[in-house]
Amino acid sequence: MDKANDNRPSQWAAEGWLSVHDGGLLDYDLIYQDIGQDGDDFAIRAIHADEFSMWPVLNKVGELTGLDPEEGEVMAYKNTFDRMTPGLNEVMGLVKTGRFAHHGNPVASWCFDAVEVRHASYNVDLIRPDKPNRNSAGHRIDGVPTAAMAGNAMMLNADTEAAVVSAYENRGLTVA
Known part of the structure; x- marks a missing residue:
């Protein structure tokens, strides 16, 4: 057991604070589904992200939230x-x-x-x-x-x- 987190991520996942994906890769479809739900539930006004995420992901997130990168509502840097x-x-x-x-x-x-x-x-x-x-x-x-x-x-x-x-x-x- 890692003393730095005392297995808390498993507890947080069980409590709903973290989403867990099967396997060793991110399930982008599940992430996009969650973001789309957030776009329905909240008045998201802008998205800023580390450019490590890059534009294919950010464009999809912009689409799901109704935000336009051309208007500066989605930015990466x-x-x-x-x-x-x-x-x-x-x-x-x-x-x-x-x-x-x-x-x-x-x-x-x-x-x-x-x-x-x-x-x-x-x-x-x-x-x-x-x-x-x-x-x-x-x-x-x-x-x-x-x-x-x-x-x-x-x-x-x-x-x-x-x-x-x-x-x-x-x-x-x-x-x-």
């Missing part, structure tokens, strides 16, 4: 200091003001607990998450750069004129 700093600053501001909520998500907590911030050697005001050594630490921080990219998307695609309506306002809340 390298997670460099200059790209990560604004989003990380936004996330830190939301945390400090109590407006960042992950609804008790243990995976998010685990990622944020493991992250350290690295400053650019050429400009101490520029920051990005520093990846732990996966082989020795056993930690993952994927939720942190994801939150930073969401912060970037939120700032760049803010439309103070538009009223965002929750899907629950139209359909009501379903409790299982």
Whole structure:
């Protein structure tokens, strides 16, 4: 058993915090299905992603969510200091003001607990998450750069004129 995660990913999967795929490869059809459902359930305004994901995947996600890469609603870029700093600053501001909520998500907590911030050697005001050594630490921080990219998307695609309506306002809340 890995002491860094104490087999928590299995527990998180059983609790519904993680999706598990059969075999050793990602099931993109299942991922696309989940994203399509999210597009139906939430008012998604933009998508920012690490360019490692590349455009075939991002184009499909844009299609599923009704967002247009040509309009800047879907963006991909390298997670460099200059790209990560604004989003990380936004996330830190939301945390400090109590407006960042992950609804008790243990995976998010685990990622944020493991992250350290690295400053650019050429400009101490520029920051990005520093990846732990996966082989020795056993930690993952994927939720942190994801939150930073969401912060970037939120700032760049803010439309103070538009009223965002929750899907629950139209359909009501379903409790299982």
